[in-house]
Amino acid sequence: MTLLTKFNQAVDHPDAGRLLLRCVLGVLMLFHGFFKLTHGVSWIAPILAAHHLPSVLAYGAYIGEVVAPICIILGLFARLAGLVYAVNMVFAVVLIAGANFWTTTDVGAWGLETEALYLFGGLLVMLLGPGKYSISKA
Template sequence: MFTSINNGFSRFADAPDFGKLLLRVSLGALLLFHGFFKMQHGVGWIARLLEGHGLPGFIAYGAYIGEVLAPAMIVLGLLTRPAALVIAINLVVATLLAKSGVFWDRTAVGAWALEVEALYLFGALAVMFLGAGRYTLVRDGSLT
């Protein structure tokens, strides 16, 4: 009985390219909110964090690449794997800068304090390993 239900559901839900599109669009679109915030309010606070760790403040402008350009590229399916790698690196750097002291912490509802960052990071890694799929801006797949 369960085999036939599972087989029927598998046929219905067997759409890996659509799954890749859904992952790409949700990851990219949600990250764009962070990028748009930085476009409106600047990255000066990130520069101060970097300088506090002995790093040059101009690196803060990389947030625009990791939170605007790369997510837009992922949504469009353009150079998807490299863009996903950029997002993953951006997430690691941002987490180390802003939340390094909360690795073992939990929120008031019991969630891991870094779960949002982890979802973005592992989502970006999943996109990097899976690729863009069929639904991309570039149809021949050479730039995905």
């Protein structure tokens, strides 16, 4: 048996990988959610109005940045929560960060790198499911 084969066998833990992905995505987004909980979402209403959207959609930030991440961490309705998480990021990009689409940072990173990681992370949770280390097995 080759060293590479032994390594591959030793690290073949897809359910642990799902758990790590869920925890990282959930905890990182909860920082954004905590900000919304402590500072409110009223600052989002004018941004929505500028895009001809109802201001009540601002409250969706609580769902996308607090409820969905908690569900993702716990593995409770993880696929649906991953979709909600990703949709939340689509709104964030369209409403706030979209101007950075064609930009790069001073160190060469894409202007929407963080948003893309969150968005595609949510889609990955949706596609992969919660794995066996979760509250819900469905």
